[in-house]
Amino acid sequence: MALIQTATFDATGSLPDGWKTGITGEGEARWSVVHDGSAPSGVNVLLQSGEATFCWAVDSGTRIQDGFVEARIKPEGGKEDQAGGLVFRFLDGNNYYVVRMNALEDNVVLYKTVNGKRSPLQVRGRMIGYGIDTPVPNGKWSALRVEFRGALFTVYYKGEKLFEVEDRTFTAAGAVGVWTKADSVTRFDDVRYGQLPE
Secondary structure, X not given: OOOEEEEOOOOOXXXXXXXXXXXXXEEEOOEEEEEOOOOOOOOXXXXXXXXXXXXXXXXXXXXXXXXXXXXXXXXXXOOOOOEEEEEEEEEEOOEEEEEXXXXXXXXXXXXXXXXXXXXXXXXXXXXXXXXXXXOOOOXXXXXXXXXXXXXXXXXXXXXXXXXXXXXXXXXXXXXXXXXXXXXOEEEEEEEEEEEOOO
């Protein structure tokens, strides 16, 4: 694969070749590429407007063991949740890591999903603590990034390092992509991913 790939959703007006969508749990995802005058780049963005336990869209042809994934994310609706996130080391729809931001809770948390069950990972260096409380605006674009190398995952939000997590549940290479929860209506743009330099 190329060292770094970027999905802006502008070239074809649809999901790029090789991207796959689905859910974890119950419900129905509704992914579409739509025109958006506020898009960080180009004119199109990826919109998830369905409702399911968790919805995901991944580049199924990419396998990254040590690398990064980042995106611009804009939560814009949802009564139960207003969340958007990034998945990595994605093995299948029931087994992957996800870091997500939530505009209703104003926090960023990293989880592992094992056999369809999600649980939060503890922030490195804290006795207690899952994720970090930080303002997550509704209706505005924010940058979220995670770097993963071995058992160490580093989360960046709005260009600043937010926290680190260590976990060894999934160590093999997997797909990367984006994610939402429950009734979140969320937009994504500039999804970039690739390998980290040695």
